[in-house]
Amino acid sequence: MHMVIYTLVEASTEDDALATGKTVFDRLVGAVPHAGAVFDYYVTFDEEETSVAGSVRWGDLPVAAPVDSDEGGELLERGWEATEDEFQRNLDRVKEALDELSDEEIMRDEDLARHAFHQVGAYDGPSVFLYDEHGSAIRHRGQLDRILEESEELWIVPADVHF
16 A cells, blocks of 8 residues: 655755655665664655656655745645544544454454554554654654754655555
8 A cells, every 4th residue: 555654854955855855764664774664665756767656646746845835834734634634543443442342352353453553552654644854753743843843944755655
């Protein structure tokens, strides 16, 4: 499956932002030493050789954009809303499982209950859409706000990832 994720990086130019973003995405696919793969592969929106990912799949997105620009703000909103929506969807599934299933049924992972529990607690992967420049998932609003407040030249870089 494919999804678009975003990384927030400090940079002074689009080229620097893209280079730093690719370093983050390399970590997330395990392409650097001592990095565990969270996703299978990624395609950034500057790549034109692919026929199944990136712009071909999602349309034209900026290669990178300052967070304080209209494009950057839109990407940030898109990434944060996707993270919130996925969290809420999984949290609702957990609550429903607790209300409707026995302990044994949950243990057997009936209706993928345990999977929902796992996704609610995930620190990275398909339930998280925003990452910082170290490849750490941005999992709650306070963390996002801190990054936004502490950064002077913050860019957002999107990538199409497969998981």
